[in-house]
Amino acid sequence: MVKVGDRRLVLRDFEKVLFDKEEITLDKNALQEVENCHQFLKEFASDKVIYGINTGFGPMAQYKIDDDKRIQLQYNLIRSHCSGMGEAFEGTYIQAAMLCQLNTMMLAHSGIDKQVPELISQLINHKICPIVFEHGGVGASGDLVQLAHLALGYIGEGDVLYKGQVQPCAKVMEEHNIKPLEIQMREGLSLMNGTSVMTGVGFVNASLAKNLLGWSITASAMLNEIVCAYDDHLSKELNYAKQHKGQRVIADILRSILGDSQLTENRQEHLYNTEVKETVIKKKVQEYYSLRCLPQILGPIYDALSQTINTLENEANSVNDNPIIDVATQNVYHGGNFHGDYVSLSMDHLRLAVTKMSMLAERQLNFLLNHKINDILPPFVNLGELGFNFGVQGAQFTATSTTAENQMLSNSMYVHSIPNNNDNQDVVSMGTNSSSATRRVIENAYQVIAIEFVAIVQAIEYLQIEDKLSSFTKELYQELKTITPPFVEDTTMYQRNTAVKEYLQNKRLAIFEQPNLSNISLNNANGIKTH
Numbered sequence: 001m002v003k004v005g006d007r008r009l010v011l012r013d014f015e016k017v018l019f020d021k022e023e024i025t026l027d028k029n030a031l032q033e034v035e036n037c038h039q040f041l042k043e044f045a046s047d048k049v050i051y052g053i054n055t056g057f058g059p060m061a062q063y064k065i066d067d068d069k070r071i072q073l074q075y076n077l078i079r080s081h082c083s084g085m086g087e088a089f090e091g092t093y094i095q096a097a098m099l100c101q102l103n104t105m106m107l108a109h110s111g112i113d114k115q116v117p118e119l120i121s122q123l124i125n126h127k128i129c130p131i132v133f134e135h136g137g138v139g140a141s142g143d144l145v146q147l148a149h150l151a152l153g154y155i156g157e158g159d160v161l162y163k164g165q166v167q168p169c170a171k172v173m174e175e176h177n178i179k180p181l182e183i184q185m186r187e188g189l190s191l192m193n194g195t196s197v198m199t200g201v202g203f204v205n206a207s208l209a210k211n212l213l214g215w216s217i218t219a220s221a222m223l224n225e226i227v228c229a230y231d232d233h234l235s236k237e238l239n240y241a242k243q244h245k246g247q248r249v250i251a252d253i254l255r256s257i258l259g260d261s262q263l264t265e266n267r268q269e270h271l272y273n274t275e276v277k278e279t280v281i282k283k284k285v286q287e288y289y290s291l292r293c294l295p296q297i298l299g300p301i302y303d304a305l306s307q308t309i310n311t312l313e314n315e316a317n318s319v320n321d322n323p324i325i326d327v328a329t330q331n332v333y334h335g336g337n338f339h340g341d342y343v344s345l346s347m348d349h350l351r352l353a354v355t356k357m358s359m360l361a362e363r364q365l366n367f368l369l370n371h372k373i374n375d376i377l378p379p380f381v382n383l384g385e386l387g388f389n390f391g392v393q394g395a396q397f398t399a400t401s402t403t404a405e406n407q408m409l410s411n412s413m414y415v416h417s418i419p420n421n422n423d424n425q426d427v428v429s430m431g432t433n434s435s436s437a438t439r440r441v442i443e444n445a446y447q448v449i450a451i452e453f454v455a456i457v458q459a460i461e462y463l464q465i466e467d468k469l470s471s472f473t474k475e476l477y478q479e480l481k482t483i484t485p486p487f488v489e490d491t492t493m494y495q496r497n498t499a500v501k502e503y504l505q506n507k508r509l510a511i512f513e514q515p516n517l518s519n520i521s522l523n524n525a526n527g528i529k530t531h
Contacts, residue, residue: 004121005030005106008317009099011210011309014203017099018092019508023125024099026106026117033108033327034117040327041111041185050332051323052189058141074188078155081148081192084133089201091161093439094129097143097150097200100316101191107317110190111325119154119181126176129161130154130169132197139340139431142320143197146432151191156180194320195340198431202312202343202350205438209305209354212445213298214509216357219452220294221254222473223364224287225263226459227374232266233292234258246306247299253511254294261470288373290363297360304353311346340431344414347434351441355406358445362403365452368459369396381458384488392455395493399451402444409441450501454484454493461486479503 002013005027016022045053054070056063057077065073089097102120105112123129130153136145152158153169157180160169173180181187224231232238239251258264289297323334369392371379382391413434457480460466469477483499 001025003027004099004103004117008313009103010313011203011206014096014099015207015508017124018095018204019207024102024121026121030106030108031114031117034106034112035114037108037111037325037327038113038185040330041325041332044325044330044332045185050186051334053186057189070185071183074183074186075155077188077192078148078151078183079157081145082152082158084136084145084149086133086135088131088133088161091127091129093201093204094132094150094161095124095127095200096203097132097146097197098124098129100200100203101147101150101194101196103316104194104196104318104320105190107319109319109324109326110321111185112187112190113184115181116154116187116191119178122176122178123153126178127162128153128169128172128176128178131159131161131166134436137197137432138428139195139198139344139433140338140428141322142192142194142338142340143432144192146197147192147194150197151188154181154191155183190321193322193338195315195338195343195431196320198340198343198347198435199312199315201432201435201439202308202347203316205347205350205435205442206305206309206312208442208446208505209350210309210512211505211509212354212357212442212449213301213305214511215449215453215504216298216301216360217250217253217294217511218257218473218476218509219361219364219449219456220291220298221257221470222456222460222477223291223367224254224258225261225465225469225473226368226456226463227284227287227291227376228263228265229287229291230266231255231258231264233287234295239295242296244299244303246302247295249302250298251295257472258470261473262468263465288363288367290360290367297356301353301357304349308346308350311342315343341414344431344434347431347438348412348414351434351438352410354438354441354445355403355410358403358406358441358448361445361449361452362399365392365396365399365448365455368452368455369393377459377462381455381462383458383462383486384490389488389490392451392458392493395451395454395497398497399448402447406441406444406448409437409444413437446501446505447497450497450504453480453500453504454496457481457484458486479507 002016002022002024004024017024049055049064051061054065055061056065098120102117105117130150132146132149137143149158153160156170156173158169159166160172162172234251234254239247320337322336322338323332324337325332367374368377369380371377378386380391380393382389413430416430460477466474466477483503484496
C-alpha cells in the first residue's frame with residue numbers, strides 16, 4: 001500500500017502502483033489540510049476578483065464572470081479543452097499522470113474540496129483510466145488539453161479505459177458506485193493546471209529506461225564473455241581515475257556481473273607475464289569501443305537517468321497550480337508553476353541517452369553479425385548452411401532502421417516553443433510532446449536490444465560456452481533460450497523478436513540496488529539479482 005500525502009513520493013512508489021499493482025491510500029492529516037485550504041479560499045474569495053474563480057481564463061482573464069455562472073464556467077473550461085487527437089495513451093501512463101496529480105493536490109495549495117483527491121484515488125485503485133490523447137498540450141499552462149480529458153472522466157463524462165476496453169465513463173463509475181465529481185469554485189481550472197501528464201509519462205519512461213540500461217549492461221557483459229575480452233577496461237583502478245559517478249558505477253556493476261565468469265581474461269596473465277612470440281597477435285590487444293568503452297558510454301547515460309529521476313520527483317512533489325492558495329500567509333499568489341520546462345528539458349536529456357543506448361546495441365549487434373570483425377562467428381551468426389540460410393541477417397535491417405528513427409526523434413522539443421493562446425502563452429515548454437517522443441524512443445530501443453539478444457543466443461550456442469558464463473548471465477541466457485531457441489533453419493523473425501522484447505520489458509532487473517539511481521553507493525554494486 002502506497003500512502004499519498006505523508007511524505008515525498010519517489011520513483012519506486014510509482015513502480016509499486018504501476019507495475020506491482022499496489023493500491024494507494026490517502027493520509028488523513030494531509031486530507032484535512034486540503035479541506036482547510038478549501039474553506040480558506042471560500043472565505044477569501046467571497047469579496048475579491050480572483051483569476052479562474054470569477055474571471056475568464058488566459059487572455060480572457062479581463063472579463064469578470066457573474067456569480068451565478070461561476071460553476072458553469074468550470075464545466076465550460078473542461079469540455080471546451082477536450083480537443084486532443086492522435087493515439088490514446090496506454091493505461092499505465094494515465095495511472096502515472098493521475099498519481100502525479102493526486103500527489104500535488106494533497107499538498108493543499110489548490111483550494112479544492114477533498115472530494116477531488118478521494119475520487120482520483122478511487123479511480124487509480126480500480127484501474128479506471130480516462131481516455132487521454134497524445135496530441136494537444138504545449139506544456140505551458142500545464143498539460144491543459146490532456147488534463148481536460150482527465151477531468152472529463154472525473155465529472156463522469158467521456159470514455160475510460162477499463163479492463164482493456166474503452167467504455168463509457170458514467171457506466172463504469174456506476175458499476176463501482178463511484179459518484180462523479182461535482183465541480184466547486186475553481187476545481188475545473190485546478191484540475192487542468194499543472195504538469196501531471198508530462199511528469200506521469202516521464203515516470204514510466206524513467207522506469208523503463210532504468211530497466212533498459214540494466215539490459216544494456218547485461219548484453220555488454222555477455223559480449224565481453226563471447227569474445228573472451230581482457231577485463232582491465234573494467235578495473236577499479238582505470239575507472240576511478242575519472243571523477244564521473246556514472247562511469248564508476250557501470251564499471252562496478254560489470255565487474256560484479258562478470259566476477260565468476262570463466263571467459264573474460266586477465267591481461268597480466270596473457271600478455272604481461274607470458275612471452276608473446278607472434279609477430280601479429282591474433283587476439284585483439286584492445287577490443288572495439290562498443291566492448292571496451294562501456295563505462296565511458298553507459299556512465300553518462302546512468303548520470304542522465306539519475307538527473308531525470310531527480311527532476312521528475314521534484315516536479316511530482318511540487319505545487320503546479322495557478323494561482324497558489326497559501327493558508328499560512330492567508331493569501332493567493334498568481335504566477336506560472338504550471339510551466340513544464342523542467343520536465344521538457346529532462347525528457348530531451350533522457351531521450352538522447354536512450355538513443356545512445358540503441359546505437360550501442362546496434363553496433364554490438366553489427367559486431368556479432370560481421371564475421372570479418374569478430375573473427376570467431378559465422379556471418380550473421382548463421383548456424384545453418386552459409387549462402388543457403390540467413391541467420392539474423394534480416395533482423396539487422398530492422399535494428400538499423402529503428403536506430404535511425406531514434407536518432408531523428410532525439411531532436412529537442414524544449415527549444416521548439418511556438419506562441420499560442422493569443423500570444424498569452426508566448427514561451428511554452430512542449431513538455432508533453434517531449435515525454436511522448438521519449439516514450440517512442442524507449443519502445444524503439446527495446447526493439448533494437450531484443451534483436452541483439454537474439455544474436456547473442458545464437459553466438460553462445462555456436463561457441464558452446466554456456467557453462468563458462470557468469471552465474472548471472474547464465475541464468476538470463478537460459479531464460480532467453482526458451483523464448484528464442486537457437487535456430488538453424490530459416491524462420492520468420494518478427495514473432496521471435498517481439499517475444500524477446502516483451503520479456504525484456506516485463507522482467508524487472510534489480511541490477512541497481514536502490515530504486516533511485518541517484519542514491520546508489522559507488523561501492524555497493526554487489527548482490528545483483530532479478531525479479
